[in-house]
Amino acid sequence: MTPILFYGVPEGCSFGSIVALEWTGAPYRLCRIEMPSVVSSDVYRPVNPIGETPSLMLPDGRVMSESMAILNHIAARTVNKGWGFDPKSEKFDRLNQMLAFLNTGFFNAFGPLWHTVEHELEPQAKQALRAYGIAKVEKAHAHLEKLLAGRDWLLGDEKSLADAYFVGIARWNDFHQVVDRQQFPSLNALYERLQQDPAVRFAWAIEHQEEVQTTGQFLGHVSLEEALGSLKQAA
Ligand SMILES: N[C@@H](CCC(=O)N[C@@H](CS)C(=O)NCC(=O)O)C(=O)O
Numbered sequence: 001m002t003p004i005l006f007y008g009v010p011e012g013c014s015f016g017s018i019v020a021l022e023w024t025g026a027p028y029r030l031c032r033i034e035m036p037s038v039v040s041s042d043v044y045r046p047v048n049p050i051g052e053t054p055s056l057m058l059p060d061g062r063v064m065s066e067s068m069a070i071l072n073h074i075a076a077r078t079v080n081k082g083w084g085f086d087p088k089s090e091k092f093d094r095l096n097q098m099l100a101f102l103n104t105g106f107f108n109a110f111g112p113l114w115h116t117v118e119h120e121l122e123p124q125a126k127q128a129l130r131a132y133g134i135a136k137v138e139k140a141h142a143h144l145e146k147l148l149a150g151r152d153w154l155l156g157d158e159k160s161l162a163d164a165y166f167v168g169i170a171r172w173n174d175f176h177q178v179v180d181r182q183q184f185p186s187l188n189a190l191y192e193r194l195q196q197d198p199a200v201r202f203a204w205a206i207e208h209q210e211e212v213q214t215t216g217q218f219l220g221h222v223s224l225e226e227a228l229g230s231l232k233q234a235a
Pocket of ligand 1: 012036067
């Protein structure tokens with residue numbers, strides 16, 4: 001069986017996993033999960049018991065979750081193509097550290113802002129949460145800007161899966177209208193460079209259900225029902 005990535009729409013952080021699958025070139029299929037309706041439904045629970053995307057169903061029917069684990073899994077299988085690194089190497093440590101920051105510091109900075117749009121709140125509570133979120137997003141942008149200084153990509157001269165994950169989170173700044181990205185010139189340049197990347201365009205077209213052109217080995221969508229069939233067979 002070909003791996004299946006369960007990706008969430010709209011605006012899912014699974015965007016980075018789609019870009020990673022395209023870049024690394026392994027065959028895969030996609031299963032579209034609407035948020036919050038399907039992701040939090042009983043039907044999806046066998047895939048992800050805590051109602052989140054992304055999840056990745058492996059060829060043997062096992063399912064793994066958590067972006068960091070999925071990205072590391074993809075990287076580990078493409079060491080020969082330069083996407084993954086020897087676990088004892090400096091590059092391995094740097095990729096892991098960068099992914100960890102993106103998955104905690106950067107991702108979580110937007111948490112309070114998502115809360116304000118996903119929940120009914122008193123105006124004062126909303127204002128306080130938004131202010132908290134803005135401060136966190138500014139701080140995370142400043143940290144990334146510092147890390148990027150003089151580099152084209154998050155790890156240096158070469159594009160890595162950290163850049164794939166970064167672009168899926170960084171766009172939340174536009175959704176929530178937080179910082180002026182141009183105030184962070186290196187980060188802004190990276191973001192703009194990634195907008196031209198065919199895999200990033202592909203992931204965007206997938207999310208928006210537009211015509212897609214894979215530069216990897218995307219083999220098409222499967223329905224959740226079909227994917228669940230493979231899960232049960234493997235169980
Ligand atoms: N720690 C998880 C977080 C995953 C997560 O929060 N996913 C969000 C989308 S970015 C989700 O599925 N939310 C469910 C919802 O919005 O109802 C990861 O890094 O993969």
